[in-house]
Amino acid sequence: MAVVIFLKLQRKYNAQENIEKLLKQYGSLAPRRYKIMSLKKITHSFQAKLGRGGFGTVYEGKQSDGRMVAVKFLHDSTSNGDEFLNEVVSIGRTSHINIVSLLGFCIKGSKRALVYEYLPNSSLDKYIYSENPKTVLGWDKLYEIAIGVARGLEYLHRGCSTHIVHFDIKPQNILLDEDFCPKIADFGLAKLCPPKESVLSSMADLRGTIGFIAPEVFSRGVGVVSTKSDVYSYGMMMLEMVGGRKNLKPSAQNPSEVYFSHWIYDRVAEGGDIAASDMTNKTEEITRKMDLVGFWCTQTIPANRPSMGRVVEMSERSLDELELPPKPYITSPRQSMDLEPYSQHSLDTMSVQSIDSTAPLSNSEPSDGLR
Template identity: 70%
Template sequence: MDSRLALAAVVCAIVLCATPAALAQTVQVWTRGGRAYSLTCYTRFEVVPFYRPPNATSLVVAAASPATPPALQPTESGVSTIAAVLLVMSCIIVVVKSRSRAKFEMIIGKNSNRKENIEELLDNYGSLAPKRYKYSQLKDMTGSFSEKLGEGGYGTVYKGTLPDGNPVAVKFLHDLTSNGEEFVNEVISIRRTSHINVVTLVGFCLGASKRALIYEYMPNGSLDKFIYAENSKITLGWDKLYEIATGIARGLEYLHRGCNTRIIHFDIKPHNILLDHDFVPKIADFGLAKLCNPKESYLSMAGMRGTIGFIAPEVFSRRFGVVSTKSDVYSYGMMLLEMVGGRKNLKSSVENPSEMYFPDWIYRCLADLGSLHTFDMEYETEEIARKMAVIGLWCIQVSPNSRPTMSKVLDMFEKSADELEIPPKHCFYSAIQ
């Protein structure tokens, strides 16, 4: 195809640069006409008749009289020039049309192949594949997006209802980085991830510009609205808070070791821990780091992912170590400390400046006083709080090698508070808290 275009360009250059006489000679050498072909077009022209109907009468054209002005006399060079120009124009039209048709067929074929690949992927998993919904169906399910549940770095969530009456959470994604096939592959991977402490994916939407994930609905919302409340410990109670902490640990341990592919969440925080009707914690938004580009609030510079206050040092800077599942352990530890303190780990509005950064403050309470009496707790309550605090301090060690795995964290939860050693005092990482 490119060779035909090059030929047309050469012929065009000859037409534009050569003199009429030279053109006449050139055309006379080739032919007194021309033909142009394509798959759907055939063009032919001659300076003499190339088709004579049966029984046609021959016409004889007399020579022009001397009185005819020279400018109006048809000359062989003029006819040849016109023929050459027409030939070049025909060649260019044919080549351009052929290129456009080929490009169109390539696009159609590519899209068709992608569509077939997506359908094949879904068919391979049969009933295990998540159900695909159209955008119009999601609009009906959510009542034209009437009830907004929340918005995060990966998208906006609306409450919806399936045709069978079951409530769902519909998350519309933005800043997508994957094509259709990659998106479906990740969706299938998320669907295959099944654990009591991990949110279940029900279905998805894959349109030209709209992509969404449909999850099971969590009636009690996210953990953040409970632990930051003024009477959070009264609302949940320390026993329930402890159950939630261990449930999250089990869910993370499953993502790191138990599922088919090891998953690093990259954004463990109270906002991404959802609670069902019995306050069983379920980890949400796992697997989305591959699908989306997080917002600026998620500090996406240099490939960094996570939320301010929960980002492991090695995610922020490689000089601290290599990004791994230990990065999730760090985020979990920071969240655990916020659950104990009932506040953000960094809080500027405090009476005592020493209480500004909670990890330092609670470490001093445990190391110097050996208790959490300053929190005005009963003995049984303090036992739970002290265990959670010590585990949290181990998890936020600056060096990834010093942090426990989630399996080790679960073992620590099985021990009493007195059996747990306080980690060595290091400068806790708070550069971007």
């Protein structure tokens, strides 16, 4: 028994020693390191809870200089902390108006915490799923938010020094500042790509949220996991912004409504509308553009989706320059699955319908979505 306790203590000591060496190696590149007691003071003993997700709980905090922050305490971890620190440093070095700023971190034993800038207008889902979201934000602002998120993703994929695949783009992870400028948040599932690469060479686990996860993540025969997996999630989010409801609808009576992009595609292809009936010509053009961009982003084969740079370009073009892409032909995971990020274990219980055998798997050079 004494030997077991000694070995555990030795491993704990070695892990902490490795962390200190890694922090010394990063030097000034590492974000500010907070102590647990400092975070307890900042959050007033964790009084104000902002939210809870699959990876931790977020609390409102106020620093001594009066600056508001959001402190996210992650679930206890048994890892040695190296991967956590690598991602903290990589994300901490990002700098973009549409990426939430990481101000600092805390790591002590199994405790992990992240300190972010505070964004007062909460997350995008609070607006697009409300009773009348378009009267709160308006279509122009929604469109600005969509383009802002696209620019943030383009930066993560190609603009920053370490390319990052987020893997959990959804309305809940898009935070809004005082001017409703969108900022991509929650990098709990993010993976770092090798420099000058956009494809992940290995994936030990599956990651994402049911309803937004790309087909290639749970069905590797479709294609490789890459930055295009974020493009798919972005497209689903874009369609939700227009439709004003979650893309998984367990109460749907019509089976075609279960797979959200199919339901929207059929309505748009037939000349119908999925938004409010009292729109102007300008807002009709905005919703149509959002639909078309969303359809291109949710193409089944990753190679047939545009890059995020192309998405930004498409969003800034006129409606007449955009084409309607082919209809996606793969169904989504079973709609009764819980809307939480999942791991390899939950894949065993996932029910995924087959790819339509009449639709060819094409890896040919895709259209750019422009006429």
